[in-house]
Amino acid sequence: MSEQADKLELTPDSFKRVGANDTDAQEKISAPSLTFFQDAIRRLKQNKAAIISFWLLAIIILISIVSIWWTPSDPNAQHVAYANLPPKIGNGIPGFTGQANVGGQLVDKYAQANVPKGTYYILGTDYLGRDLFSRLMKGIALSLLIGMLATLFDLMIGVPYGIISGWRGGHTDTIMQRIIEIISSIPNLVVVILMLLLFTPGLGSIVVAMGITGWITMARLIRAETLTLKTQEYVLAARTIGESPFKIATKHLIPNLSSTIIIQTMFSIPTAIFFEAFLSFIGIGIPAPNASLGTLLSDGQKTFRFLPYQMWYPAAAISIIMIAFNLLADGLRDAFDPKTNN
């Protein structure tokens, strides 16, 4: 260690006592402060997979909304003469030529079926000659709708249940948890199937059937979170000054629970979509002739070996939607709860 630094130019002025800088100024925080949400969104933006998923889902949702009013052709209209036409775009581009391999030979199915020139089906037609592209649009819309309605159901039961159970504690909590325990030990699949056997199959019964079991996870997460929040100082303070439980719930609990709710919502939508697909696949889902991703997959599977395109596109669609939701949910979870995965 050097004892003297001679290199420095020292003047008598150098040794004038000036004291500390303005310490008040130092106490100011130099970086702009971010709220919890701004910070989470900043972290989310760094997650490329989540952002791509977000835009992908936005586009898919937009297409679904469009499909309410417009599809290229009537998704339920049958043209038996045009059954099982392969995909074709314009006069045929690679992959969408309208030709099929029959016994080792490429055959122009459109010519065979005497489809007028200029008429083509982007994703082909099914065994009843229905336009698969239109059906896929409708199917995605219906599946998303089911996913969202079922999740709404989760929210409406699960969130209040979790908050009440966690907040009240004691006997209320014990009883409510016991109920959850019993419901959750019945395989939810069985409940859903029993429900669907009982009610007439359709959008409403599927959503209700899934809702009956789906809220359990949400309720559990919300309860656990509420238990932690309950002991936080600011909540204790609110209770001490006598704020009403309802006001505490809306002012302190809901905002702090929102990240849990958002993340769980993002996980339940794909779960519900999957479940609908599964139910339709085993034949108790959305009734014919309506299309959902599940019914399209189920129809496609029957002829998959010979007409693979009929399953290819719905399979790709459901996979992409599921992957996008899962990636976005993962991204949100990491963004809201940075300690879990950094």
Added chain:
Amino acid sequence: MGKYILKRVGYMILTLFIIATATFFLMKLMPGSPYANQAKMTTEQINIMNHQYGLDKPTFQQYLIYLGGLLHGDLGTSFQFNNQPVSYLIASRIGPSMQIGLQAIILGTLLGILLGAIAAIRKNSWVDTVATFFAIIGRSIPNFVFAVLLQFFLAFKLHLFPIALWEGFTSSILPTIALAMAPLATTARFMRTEMVDVLNSDYIELARAKGNTPWQTVAKHALRNSLIPVVTIIGPMAVDLMVGSMVVENIFSIPGIGDQFVKSITTNDYSTIMGLTMLYSTMLVVVILIVDILYGLIDPRIRLSGSEGSQS
């Protein structure tokens, strides 16, 4: 611990009782006739049948008879499948389901643990990316889509495996892989999160400070601590497997209980649906109980204090 297990078994029986009751009355509400060929039967024949199966008795009495039957394993008679007893129907079909289920859960958890552990150790490396990719694919692509793809490419196009039917081990490979995807994804994901947590803990740093090499640290300290919580996800995975088995068995034409369940649903075979519901519920409840007991046995914090959730 003994008292705890006893209490849990008590709850288990209560749960099963509630499920049995609920299923019974739901089935009574079901529309449609229990007989496959009722249209061809005369009223007299129906009355005889009803009498034979006890369906002419008051509902509550039928309920008691049903409960009594359950106690000694009598699940009723299937009216659709050659009037066989449901228990016989299940017994003859449970073998293949169990085989595929066990194979899938073993394959899925082992690979998942491996993948999750490596991903956590090599966090943010390409291994992690690959593992994350598999985990996302595994839980995003529905297993029936996966099953159909496997069937199409590996069996139909490449002829590596039998397309369907149940003819020994080779025909169990594709269904096993299709079923294993979900547990694999779940385990890998869970294992990674747990292991990342454990690797960031003070005792891991202390283990390194003792002179353990990174791999020794993982083998001696990190692995066990992250594996213990993995036991808890066996329950949810069992549910996934049950769901999966229904479609996968159907796609690969495997004579298992999942396939039977789907068939019973499409033919309104209520007594079989009821029997299988009880079977699935019992399996699930028992699995959850075993997992809880197992967890208590392998986690010293629970084992010795005799209560759940002591400090970490």
Added chain:
Amino acid sequence: MEKILDVKNLQINFATFAGQVQAIRDVSFHLNKGETLAIVGESGSGKSVTVRSIMGLLANNAHIVGGEIDFKDQDILSMTDRQIENLRGNDISMIFQDPMTSLDPTMPIGKQVAEPLLIHGQMNKAAAMARAEEVLELVGITNAKNRMKDYPHQFSGGQRQRVVIAMAIVNYPEILIADEPTTALDVTIQAQIIDLMKDLQRKIDTSIIFITHDLGVVAGIADRVAVMYAGKIVEYGTVDEIFYDPKHPYTWGLLNSMPTLDTHSEKLYAIPGTPPNLLDPPDGDAFAPRNPYALAIDHEAMPPFFKVTNTHYAATWLLHPDAPSIEPPAAIQQRQQLYRDLIASGQIGTFPQKETDKNVSN
């Protein structure tokens, strides 16, 4: 005295999203055989980073920009991983801050204590377990024989810290690094652990680096003290020199903010301001912005170390011959007066080196 560890011009940066944080900025110190060196400073001053670099246990985003850490004339920083692993838990051991989280919850403590012996292959399993039991007894775990198979959650916080200490000394290391070993403990347990460490130092003849932010603890255990601020050592000397004749205004502030039995004022002194942002450390003395005694030059140029005695150095321009003489705060003047009296009466040297009860505080 024989230097067992010599840290020279250590510089460590951390890569963060915001940029390079200069956590350690040219730190040099040494550790003599058999002595206890206390490194004192507030959170974020770089104490823990410094000792972790000695153990080779820095976080992944840390990189050593320059310097040397010589252990018995061998530079630890240029060792292979294998060589460092051989040192760890063998020649150099570490005691961690939080006993509640530093023990593996799923391994019996006997096995955990014996682990360093087995890793470094000095003995077979039976002998290692016997030694572990012996050491547990030594650190004051009563009935150690029957507790070998117990798990960490069956011990109290103080006992767990004893177990952590047992793990660290089981191999009779030459250097024991204690990173705030008493911070997480109750005051009464703190005193017990300090006594235990002093006792052990005598028994196993080890050198100790003791990291703390608590000057009261330092008085009880250290031979020499180094004061760290913003990634630099600003003053070092014997414990008497630092306590009774501090030269750096930061040390004054630290001593003033420590309550003693003589503290009569109603309000405890707090150093105004906050430590500088080490993403962009100031050119001059990092403490200058908070220093009421700062000279113009303190804001412009980094002060070198000025020698006070052979053992006492401080990095402040106040010690420059041209600097105006400045009156330290009254409490510090009292300390210096006491010190001069002690020297005059010849008590220094025979005066108990480690002042304990007066300053033990939390």
